[in-house]
Amino acid sequence: MGSALEVTSGNVQVAGYQYYWERRGMTERPVLVLLNGMASSSTSWNKYMPYVQDEFDVVLYDYLGQGASDAPDIPYSLGSFADALDAILEVNKVDKAWMMGASYGAFVALEMLRLHPERIRGLFLSGVLLERARLFEMYLDLSLRWYHELPFDIYPEYLYEKMFSEKYVREHWEAVEAAKHHMLGFKDKVYRLIRLMDAQRDWLLAADQRRSEYTGKSIPAVVLAGAQDRLIPPWFQETAASALGARFETVPECGHSVYLEQTEIFFDRLRNLVLA
Numbered sequence: 001m002g003s004a005l006e007v008t009s010g011n012v013q014v015a016g017y018q019y020y021w022e023r024r025g026m027t028e029r030p031v032l033v034l035l036n037g038m039a040s041s042s043t044s045w046n047k048y049m050p051y052v053q054d055e056f057d058v059v060l061y062d063y064l065g066q067g068a069s070d071a072p073d074i075p076y077s078l079g080s081f082a083d084a085l086d087a088i089l090e091v092n093k094v095d096k097a098w099m100m101g102a103s104y105g106a107f108v109a110l111e112m113l114r115l116h117p118e119r120i121r122g123l124f125l126s127g128v129l130l131e132r133a134r135l136f137e138m139y140l141d142l143s144l145r146w147y148h149e150l151p152f153d154i155y156p157e158y159l160y161e162k163m164f165s166e167k168y169v170r171e172h173w174e175a176v177e178a179a180k181h182h183m184l185g186f187k188d189k190v191y192r193l194i195r196l197m198d199a200q201r202d203w204l205l206a207a208d209q210r211r212s213e214y215t216g217k218s219i220p221a222v223v224l225a226g227a228q229d230r231l232i233p234p235w236f237q238e239t240a241a242s243a244l245g246a247r248f249e250t251v252p253e254c255g256h257s258v259y260l261e262q263t264e265i266f267f268d269r270l271r272n273l274v275l276a
Contacts, residue, residue, distance in 0.1 A: 005053050011069075012087040019084040020068035023092055024049065025057035030121070030274055031097040032056040033085065035105025037257070038196045039183055041067030048259065051267035055275060059097065061088055063108070065192035073191050076199040082111035089119055096121045098274050102259050103127040103231075104196070107203055114213045122220035123246065124270045126258045127232050130240035132208045136232060140201045147194050152187050156180035165228040165255040214244065221246035222273050224266065226254035 005025040011018045022042060032052060034045045042060035052058055062069035063081045085108070089097060098121050101109030106128035113120060129136060139162070146155050160179055169176055186193055223241035225234040227250045234250050241248035249269065251262050259266040 005049075005058070010091065012084060012091055014084045014087055015080060017064060017070040017072060019061055019064070019070070019088065021059065021061040021088045021091075023057065023059050024053065027057055029055060029057050031059060031089075031092075031094045032274065033059045033089075033097050033099050035099065035101040035108050036060075036063075036066070037102060038104040038200070039186060039193060040104075043067060048263065048267070051263065052270075055271060056098075059088065059092065059094070061085060063196065065196050071189070071192055073195065076195045078107055078111045078199050078203045079115060081108050081199075082115050085112060086116045086119060095119070098122050098124065100124045100270060101126070101128070103256060104200065107200060110214055111203070113217060114210065117217050117219075120217075120219055122273060123244070124222050124224070124273055125240075125246070126224045126266070127226075127229065127237070127256050128223060128240055129232050129236040130207060130211060130214060130243050131236070132204055133232075133236050136236070137201070137204055139231065140197055140204065144194065144197055144201070147190050147197075152190060153184065156183040159183065162230045163256045165226065165253050165261060167253040168255060168261045211243065216245075218245070220273060220276075222269060223248050224258055224269055225250050226256055226258045226261065227252050228254060229256045231256040 007022055007024050008026065009020070009022045011020055036042060036044055041062050045060055049058070061084065064076050065071045096119055099109040099112055106125040109123055109125060110128065110130070113123065160176055164176060221244050223237050223246045225237040227234060238248045251258050251265055254261045
């Protein structure tokens with residue numbers, strides 16, 4: 001794997017709020033946007049850069065409530081996050097980019113597909129659905145109730161019981177404990193999680209009515225699911241893949257965060273899609 005890429009960064013203002021972005025690499029290579037999960041930020045991709053920096057210029061950014069972007073205590077929407085990414089690509093003079101969305105980031109990628117399809121060369125998604133799934137709605141509702149009413153210190157135990165595969169928990173217990181510790185960092189800023197999750201719940205409630213707006217785009221796409229994903233089970237992800245006209249694959253003995261549990265497989269599949 002090659003040397004580190006040249007990094008540029010800045011902010012765009014959308015609807016009165018600042019979104020922080022970074023671009024790693026200023027070449028003629030394909031541009032790849034890495035879209036992070038909810039309780040995360042653009043910095044979460046730092047340790048994965050060696051898997052992409054040889055083939056791609058990479059764009060990262062923080063949604064509202066994350067990292068170095070503004071974190072107002074107002075309603076958020078996945079559509080506004082897509083609008084922010086559109087503005088970031090415009091500032092960077094990127095006409096089209098590949099979108100890699102994992103978990104929450106996959107839903108942001110879907111909003112890019114709906115609102116700004118002209119920006120997308122292809123999609124690589126993991127941990128996603130394209131329907132109003134009652135099981136996932138129940139998870140969101142319980143999480144929101146927990147944020148509002150219950151002791152936050154216990155929440156990471158509930159969340160990560162669902163996130164990881166049995167194999168990963170057995171073999172990487174220290175990493176699981178580190179993930180719990182990271183989540184506890186939101187204890188004094190829980191409103192950020194509430195606003196981000198409210199935006200996802202709003203998206204979910206409208207998914208069935210908007211379904212046709214995400215389909216029929218005829219772009220290269222893959223949905224890669226962990227076979228042991230209990231947050232968004234593989235059958236929901238396979239249905240989403242079918243609706244998008246995407247290739248569907250599963251990774252055995254893997255939970256919700258395929259890129260974390262099976263990093264080599266995840267980025268090999270991504271490169272196979274983009275460089276085919």
